[in-house]
Amino acid sequence: MRESGALKLLTDTWRGRFGVAVILVAVFVSIFGTLIAPYEPEASSLDVLQPPSLDHWLGTTESGADVFSQLLVGTRVSVLVGFAAAIISAVLGSMVGIASGYFGGWTDRILDALENWFLVIPTLPLMIVLARLLDPSLIVLIAVIGFTSWAGTGRIVRAQVLTLRERSFVERARALGAGDGYIIRTHILPNTLPLIFASTVLIIAVAILSEAALAFLGLGDPTRISWGTMLQNAFDSGAPSAGAWWYVIPPGLCITLLVLAVSLLGFLYEEYINPRLRRES
Amino acid sequence: MSDGVKTTAVDPSAGEDLMAVEDLSVHFRQRRKVARALDGVSLEWRRGEVLGVVGESGCGKSTLARAMLGLQETAGGEVTLHGNEATGKKGLAELRRRIQMIFQDPYQTLNPRQRVRAIVTEPLIVQNVDRSEHTERVRRALGDVGMDPDRFLDRYPHQLSGGxxxxxxxxxxxxxxxxxxxCDEPVSMLDASVRSQILAVLLELQQRRNLALIFITHDLSLAWSLCDRIAVMYLGRIVEQGTAVDVIESPKHPYTQALVTAVPVPTAKGREDRELLKGELPDSTRVPAGCRFNPRCPRRFEPCDKVDPTLIDVGTSGHKAACLLYDPAAAEGGAPAPGYSDTSGEPG
Incomplete structure (x- = not known):
């Protein structure tokens, strides 16, 4: 019953359809991109910076590689980094936020200080420093983005848990002799999920953008093509000033579309999980 | 029932007590000050009895309930269930099986993400009741409160009215x-029409199952109509207790007298002997020295700001009040009662 309600929201609204379509395509391409790419993504040729043609749908790069193929192959890194980093961030943020809000006292004070520290430190410079210190690789990228972006989620979750902790249904469960684990699982977490999800959605977006930014600055995984490294190469080779829009716009547009799709699904999810936002049928 | 002042731990009536609290205190620390939400409360709750706890907001009624259920850290005193201490792992487990609580705000008391089925099943899960009994017991419990299980089991709280x-x-x-x-103010947030239905449900259950009720309320007439016994609280203490008839019809403590006269009566003239209380309930971080009611008391006299009165018998069948008017020995002797006095607690 719950599942059909969720499906209905996804299939009956344009936001749901758009979000699902973009994400399905992105996930499909990130899995099979290497197989459907018409050219070897890094194969150089003599057709340097050619505009779109029948041979090269999105033109070619400064080294004569096919932009369309790079775009398809690069999807994997953006999707992987975006989702994996957001999951790390959501898990960290909700664990810290719940522990901090639920247990209070010294636990709260220490975790809160940690949270403040991460909130105050500018994230991008921190990411750059961390990514520079560690050898750039996909795992490092995911870890760096995940570990630097959980503080906002932690703060939101903590605030929600502070109010939930005082509700009488939590008190009632305590009066029944329920343990902390049970109360967190059945009363705190379900009432915090929409917030966790909503902020995780934003973090997916931030993570995709951060990956692009780090790659753009040359801190991405050098062995893999991503939308960010495509932009980096484009700018390094002076493609924008050469008028090679086909090299700049596709990766930028892909980043934007994916971020938009993820956000729309996030809002729909919130509507679904919060019964009050749901329309009575 | 024992009429004498409770002096020893072994009380002859202990066998009849469902629960008893003895000299229970709860303190809240607020920066440097300490709020004495409960300040030496002793109370017996007998089996099958409807006990009313009345008093103004902030007098410690809800804190008493929470402390009795072990939801509140206590600063001193003892809570017993059937004469056994209700603390520690074992005592609390026993307490939580036998005593339940319902709360004031029907909009906060149910988890918005749980269906009625899950809400009513939760106690069985927490208390490890055998799974095969769940459905049957949940349906019976809903039937007992006048709700059709088939209609309501799958509803969410937002699909239900307050009642x-x-x-x-x-x-x-x-x-x-x-x-x-x-029951902590179980009907104070409900409409008048729904209120009487809920009260009827509670009273019917009380009679049918010999369920003991504690009824926390600020509504004196409600307490009078429902309760067997009433305890009146003021600023973290019980100032008067006795049968509902005794406490309401012949109140002894000036505070109870003021509360009783403040109840509106439906006559054209109203009450002539009406003596309304002046001032407000003091902050529980600054409990007045002597009798805690003395700054607002219309009948205060010489020793009231020096001697802290204790509950003494003022009638038959356990009618007690904590007031120096009825305790000439304490009033004259000027012996400081074993209570607290925060600011200038020198004995007179």
């Missing part, structure tokens, strides 16, 4: 078949 929510909360409290139910 229905409170019924669900009562059903969830009853599903473990407790011996006692502590």
């Amino acid at each position: 229905q929510r409170q019924r669900v909360a009562i059903a969830a409290a009853l599903v473990l078949e407790p011996e006692g139910l502590i």
Whole structure:
């Protein structure tokens, strides 16, 4: 019953359809991109910076590689980094936020200080420093983005848990002799999920953008093509000033579309999980 | 029932007590000050009895309920269930099986993400009741509070009215078949029409199952109509207790007298002997020296700001009040009662 309600929201609204379509395509391409790419993504040729043609749908790069193929192959890194980093961030943020809000006292004070520290430190410079210190690789990228972006989620979750902790249904469960684990699982977490999800959605977006930014600055995984490294190469080779829009716009547009799709699904999810936002049928 | 002042731990009536609290104190630390939410409360709750706890907001009624259920850290005193201490792992487990609580706000008392089925089943899960009994007991509990299980089991709280929510909360409290139910202002947030229905449900259950009730309320006439016995609280202490008839019809403590006269009566003239209380309930971080009611008391006299009165017999069948008017020995002797005095507690 719950599942059909969720499906209905996804299939009956344009936001749901758009979000699902973009994400399905992105996930499909990130899995099979290497197989459907018409050219070897890094194969150089003599057709340097050619505009779109029948041979090269999105033109070619400064080294004569096919932009369309790079775009398809690069999807994997953006999707992987975006989702994996957001999951790390959501898990960290909700664990810290719940522990901090639920247990209070010294636990709260220490975790809160940690949270403040991460909130105050500018994230991008921190990411750059961390990514520079560690050898750039996909795992490092995911870890760096995940570990630097959980503080906002932690703060939101903590605030929600502070109010939930005082509700009488939590008190009632305590009066029944329920343990902390049970109360967190059945009363705190379900009432915090929409917030966790909503902020995780934003973090997916931030993570995709951060990956692009780090790659753009040359801190991405050098062995893999991503939308960010495509932009980096484009700018390094002076493609924008050469008028090679086909090299700049596709990766930028892909980043934007994916971020938009993820956000729309996030809002729909919130509507679904919060019964009050749901329309009575 | 014992009429004498309780002096020893072994009370002859202990066998009849469902629960008893002895000299219970709860302190809240607020920066450097300490709020004495409960300040030496002793009370017996007998089996099958409807006990009213009345008093103004902030007098410690809810804190008493929470402390009795072990939800509140206490600064001193003892809570017993059937004469056994209700603390520690074992004592608390026993307490939580036998005593349940329902809360004031029907909009906060149910988890918005749980269906009625899950809400009423929760106590059975927490108390490890055998799974095969769940459905049957949940349906019976809902039936007991006048809700059709088939219609309501799959609803969410937001699909219920305030009265229905409170019924669900009562059903969830009853599903473990407790011996006692502590009701913290269970109807104060409901409409008048729904209010009487909920009260009827509670009283019917009380009679049918010999369920003991504690009824926390600020509504004196409600307490009078429902309760067997009443305890009146003021600023973290019980100032008067006795049968409902004694306390309401012949109140002894000036505070109770003021509360009783403040109850509106439906006559054209109203009351002539009406003496309304002046001032406000003091902050519980600054409990007045001597009798804690003395700054507002219309009948205060010489020793009232020096001697802290204790509960003494003022009538038959356990009618007690904590007032120096009835305790000439303490008033004259000027012996400081063993209470607290925060600011200038020198004996006179």
